[in-house]
Amino acid sequence: MRNLITNKLLHYKRRCPISLATLLKNHPEKRYLMFGGKGGLGKTTFSAAAGYWLAQQGHKVLVFSVDPQASLSDIFKRHIFGQGPVKIMDNLWAQEIDADRRIKAYQNEIRQKIRDMYGFTDLPEEVESYIRAASAEPAMEESAIFDAVVDIMVAGDYDYYIYDLVPLGHALYYLSMATVYDAWIGKITALREQMQEYDQVAAHLKRSDEGLDEDAILAELQYIKDRIQTSSRILTDREKTAFFFVLTPEEMIIQDTLQAAELFSRFQVPLSGYIVNRVLPEELKTQEIPEFLRHRLEMQGKYLAKIAETFGDQVVTRVPELERDVTGLTMISRVADYLCK
Numbered sequence: 178m179r180n181l182i183t184n185k186l187l188h189y190k191r192r193c194p195i196s197l198a199t200l201l202k203n204h205p206e207k208r209y210l211m212f213g214g215k216g217g218l219g220k221t222t223f224s225a226a227a228g229y230w231l232a233q234q235g236h237k238v239l240v241f242s243v244d245p246q247a248s249l250s251d252i253f254k255r256h257i258f259g260q261g262p263v264k265i266m267d268n269l270w271a272q273e274i275d276a277d278r279r280i281k282a283y284q285n286e287i288r289q290k291i292r293d294m295y296g297f298t299d300l301p302e303e304v305e306s307y308i309r310a311a312s313a314e315p316a317m318e319e320s321a322i323f324d325a326v327v328d329i330m331v332a333g334d335y336d337y338y339i340y341d342l343v344p345l346g347h348a349l350y351y352l353s354m355a356t357v358y359d360a361w362i363g364k365i366t367a368l369r370e371q372m373q374e375y376d377q378v379a380a381h382l383k384r385s386d387e388g389l390d391e392d393a394i395l396a397e398l399q400y401i402k403d404r405i406q407t408s409s410r411i412l413t414d415r416e417k418t419a420f421f422f423v424l425t426p427e428e429m430i431i432q433d434t435l436q437a438a439e440l441f442s443r444f445q446v447p448l449s450g451y452i453v454n455r456v457l458p459e460e461l462k463t464q465e466i467p468e469f470l471r472h473r474l475e476m477q478g479k480y481l482a483k484i485a486e487t488f489g490d491q492v493v494t495r496v497p498e499l500e501r502d503v504t505g506l507t508m509i510s511r512v513a514d515y516l517c518k
């Protein structure tokens with residue numbers, strides 16, 4: 178009899194989703210939190226809400242993003258973009274990296290390095306086009322962004338880092354950057370070899386007997402690559418990182434989420450659970466509601482059942498559709514209540 182009860186309890190426990198709050202309490206080593214998912218499903222909303230909740234628990238938290246849309250500025254109703262860490266409330270900071278500015282600074286830095294290396298004040302056209310080729314690569318952009326992310330994450334100023342990700346495809350792209358980088362470095366190496374003749378000119382101009390440090394640029398690229406690897410190591414750290422997928426009860430979204438989850442697992446991203454957003458309140462069913470809404474409720478019911486069947490106890494929580502969009506601390510705290518109850 179006792180066994181039967183224990184089994185039932187265990188069964189119930191398995192079926193009953195573990196909340197985000199419980200998950201974080203049970204795993205205090207998880208310090209890097211990420212919310213991923215398709216565009217517009219609630220990543221920024223949950224990043225802010227989780228940050229709010231953790232800050233209230235007394236942890237020092239940074240919510241940050243590289244999104245040029247400045248969504249954190251919108252949700253916190255503060256000018257955050259490109260400002261460094263901005264204090265939102267006790268224990269909570271938000272930061273939006275101005276990637277464009279960072280990329281330009283980065284390109285200039287590389288340009289300067291090459292100039293210094295060759296001792297030219299004005300760069301010859303061939304060298305210019307080499308720099309352009311190097312800096313026009315998407316990898317250069319990502320590198321500048323990764324650099325910023327690594328700077329933030331390794332500084333260790335906060336107890337929790339919440340990385341408000343850009344929509345799925347892009348996030349996956351970031352994760353695959355280490356591989357992309359190998360290809361890029363290969364390409365740059367080839368270009369570098371084509372430039373050998375400039376080495377002689379430069380050595381002559383510098384009147385140096387030692388010649389040039391041939392590998393200065395490659396060393397720089399290697400450094401960038403290492404930074405990217407550090408960053409993807411953080412993102413894929415099974416112990417410290419928790420990655421949550423945000424989805425809504427809709428057919429296409431469920432399908433896309435399944436596919437994306439599979440891809441993420443291929444990149445070794447440690448998946449901690451799914452958050453179902455925009456669930457219509459159950460109590461509507463008992464009220465006089467228009468046919469249109471009844472229909473949506475039925476549709477959602479069907480997809481919620483499918484989500485339960487597909488993702489089971491990996492569903493961390495369901496968050497209802499609220500009566501208005503989520504901006505400002507009052508609304509954020511309401512979402513935090515649902516997310517972390």
Ligand SMILES: Nc1ncnc2c1ncn2[C@@H]1O[C@H](COP(=O)(O)OP(=O)(O)OP(=O)(O)O)[C@@H](O)[C@H]1O
Pocket residue numbers: 214215216217218219220221222223244248342343344454455456496497498499500501502503504
């Ligand atoms: N449960 C909810 N109830 C009402 N509005 C919501 C809810 N969740 C999110 N929203 C609103 O939906 C919009 C999109 O949410 P959010 O910006 O968090 O999505 P996102 O996944 O970060 O989008 P993007 O992919 O563009 O970064 C916002 O206006 C937000 O306030």
Ligand SMILES: [Mg+2]
Pocket residue numbers: 220221222244248341342343
């Ligand atoms: Mg967002």
